[in-house]
Each structure stands twice: as C-alpha cells, then as structure tokens.
Amino acid sequence: MNGARRAAIGALPGALPRWVLIPALLGAAVILVPVVAMLARVPWPRVPELLLSEGSLAALALSLQTSAVSTLLVLLLGVPIALVLARRTFPGQRVARTLVLLPLVLPPVVGGLALLFTFGRQGLLGAQLELLGIRIAFTTVAVVLAQVFVSLPFLVVGLEAGLRSAGTDLERTAATLGARPGTVLRRVTLPLAVPSIAAGALLAFARALGEFGATLTFAGSLQGVTRTLPLEIYLQREIDPDAALALSAVLIGVALAVLLATAGSLRRGS
Template identity: 65%
Template sequence: MNTAALPRWVVAVAVVGGLFLVLPLVAMALRVDWPRFVPLVTSDSARAALLLSLRTSLSATAVCVVVGVPMALVLARTSFRGQRLVRSLVLLPLVLPPVVGGIALLYTFGRRGLLGSSFSALGIDIAFSTTAVVMSQAFVALPFLVLSLEGALRSVGTRYEAVGATLGAGRWTVLRRITLPLVLPGLVSGAVLSFARALGEFGATLTFAGSLEGTTRTLPLEIYLQRETDPDAAVALSLILVVVAIAVVGVAHRVRPLDRLAVTAAGTPRRRAPEAVR
C-alpha cells in the first residue's frame, strides 16, 4: 500500500475508523458458541426466519426494480416543477427512523388506514401479513436503487440516446436497447444494495407486520427475540446475517465501476451502440 501522498495522521485516523467498524464484528465472532453453532442456526425457528427473510427480501427487491427504474428515469431524464421536492421525498426513507416508516405504512394500509379500510372492506388485510413484510422492506430499500440508478443515468449522459433517436428509433427502443444496457451495472448494484437493506430491515417490519413465526418474523426479529431468551442463539444468528451481508456487498462491489462505464460512454464511440437500434 502506497501512502506516500497522504499525511500520516490521515492514515492513522483511517486505521482507527476501520478498527471501529471491524472490532465489533471480531468480538461477536469470538463470542459465538462454536460447539453449538450448527444446532443454534438450524433450529426450526431460525430456519423459518432465515427462509422468510430471503423470500421477502427477494420480493421486495423485485418491487424496487419494477417501481424504482421508472422513478430513476423520470428524475434523471426529465425536468419539471417541484423536481427537487420529489427527489427529497423519494430519498426520505434513507433518513427516517424505520419505526416511523412502519407507522406511516400502518396508517396507510392498516385496517383503519387511509387505503387499508377500503381494502379491508373487500376482505383484503395487508397489515401483519407477509405482504406487509415485503412492503416494509421495499419502503426502506427503494431509495438505494433509485439513488444508484439515477447517478448512473446522469454519468453516462444522453449521447447514445440522441444518436439512436436521430437514426429513427422510438422511445421504447432507445430505452430498451441503449439506455438500460448502458446503466446495467448501476441497476445491478442498486438492486443488490436494496436486497441487503431489505434483508436487515427491523423497525418498519416490526411496526407494520408484527412478529408472527413463519409469517412475519424475519431473521432480524428472530435475533431480537432470541437475545432475551438465548443470547448464544442470537449471536450465532447475527453472525449468519453478517456473513450474508458481506457476501451481498461483495457482489455489489464486483460490478463494473460506473466511472469506467461513463468514460466508455463518453469516449470513443463503439459500433455496437448504433447497431443496437437497427
């Protein structure tokens, strides 16, 4: 590692910051009861919570992709009055306490909520169901995808899109054959980060969906409950969640960097871009 260009105090502070992040994980790993690790993480409640977390997180990520891609396109490729306010509202879940988000969802989709009362009259109850878990996770994870994809769209610019339009390609063709392939790394990275955020969601899920084993009790909720009754099980399950999170973040960082993609898009034109609209 070459640190010649940096003052020594900068490196020292960076090391302290890294230790601040790493040491708690090391301490947790040292606290694990390794002889009982496998039985602790393979109990019926633990397996049910893990499978539910993975299933709902994947569903929430799919919701984020379906809804977030159009949102990012509108924010990055259009201009309208109040756009800054809309962007602030889209990113609001990033700074809101998750419990506040859960309360907002409850008073919107609960049985006596703004929309939930109408759904309840039709025999559809959303709150305290698996659907509520997916909605809670999607609510807190959606800004990660929108933010990542909007940044990618602004980085690649509109050069190839303009070329496609001048060659006679329609808006849908330009979007499908030029825009989305150019920002695919940003889309994948945003989806992976959204999945990671959904997997670790706790506050909004507990408030809006409750903690029903096999139905709404995700792995973070199971860890919280086990902390009171069996601390060893809580530590073991926490380690599983940490390992999964590290793997997810590793996948996100293996995606081709956006700055390199932007240079490619803005530099020497490739033949493939014009051919894509034929």
C-alpha cells in the same frame, strides 16, 4: 533533491498527507472492532445446530422469500423513478427526489407507523381494503411492503447516479438516427445501466434482509408469518444468546457477500 521530489509527489492529485490515515484508521476501527468482537463470541461448533432449529429455519426462509419479492418490486418501481429523475427535467424535481430518498433518513419505526396509518385497519387505504376483505397489516404482505419502503431509495440513488455518469451521448446519437424513445430505452439506456441496476438491486436485497423497525411496527412478529431473521435475533437475544449470535453471523456473511458482489458488478460496468 529527494526532499523536493517527495514534496512534488505529495502535491500530485490524489496524494494525501500521512496524518489523514490516523482518523481513517480510527473510523475503520469504529466499524470493524464491534463486528470482530461479536464474531469472536459466536459458538462456531454449535452454529449448524442453532441454525437448524425450527424458529431459525422459519425466520431465515421467510426473510429470504420476502426479501426476494421486495427486491423484484423495488426493481419494478425504482428503475422508472431513477429514469425519470436522471433523464427528465420538471418543476419540483428536487422536491420529488427528496421525497423518494426520505426513507433513508427516517427512523424505520417511523416508516412502520406511516405504513400502519396507510394500510392498517383504520388507515387511509386500509379501511377501504378492509371492506373488501383485504387485510395487509400484520401479514406477510406487510413484511414485503415494509422492506420495499426502506430499500427502494438504495436502488434509486445508485441507478440515478449511474445514469448521470453515463451521460446521454449514445442516447442522443440513437435518437438522431431515428430510434424511437422506447427503442432507445431498451437498446441503449437500460443495457448501459445494467451494472448500476444490479448493484442497486443487491443493496436493496441486503437492506430488506436486515430490516427490523418498520417490520416490527407494521407487521408484528408471528413465527412463520412475519417474524423475519432480524426479529428472530431480537427475540433470541434474551432467550438463547448463542442462537442470536449464530443468526447474526449469518446476516453478516450475507451482507459481506452482497457487498462483494456489488463491487464486482460496478467493476465490470466501469
């Protein structure tokens, strides 16, 4: 009887065979063990001293500033994109969604090259901007553009999924009662999407903070101008490994804080 009861419980929706835990634990170990191994090598007593060096402070400040600006741009651009993809049907919609998500699968260096051939001195738009005295490549603006390029899909993916899961019943009801599209957007759609927007913005910020390849290719590594925290870590890896470890610990801490805040935001919205 007990065996039959256990078999019935195992057949319930959501129940899993025990053997699934083995590859699950192995997969978790692939992620966690390297992180733990690195954190074990961090010279914790020297961390404050290492973080207060001129190069570290400049890189940290630049990363926080550019990541904040790029996150604002991602919100301004990504929210409308997600709204269109989730609430409109138009020819070529799948192609449009694929193109928006392309930076997720592109190597960051390729993204940096694409930006360079667009906004560089001889680029598609950069040559015209150069005539106006506007230079983008290898400036702080280039850092922001690189971060926007790689982090925009994170907001779009999360927000579109949130909008689709929320459904359109409330929006249809508001429209039936005479609300205009702009009113429905402000009073119904966006308030419902706030948790998804917040979660997407946090993920975009974290991705921007950790961006390396596109930034190095498109913006270079000039201290105080384009050398962000990941670039400083890469530089310090050969010069002062302890400093690189300390800065890496900071990035891990920020990433964990962002993930916890994202989980909390989604939990409040569910």
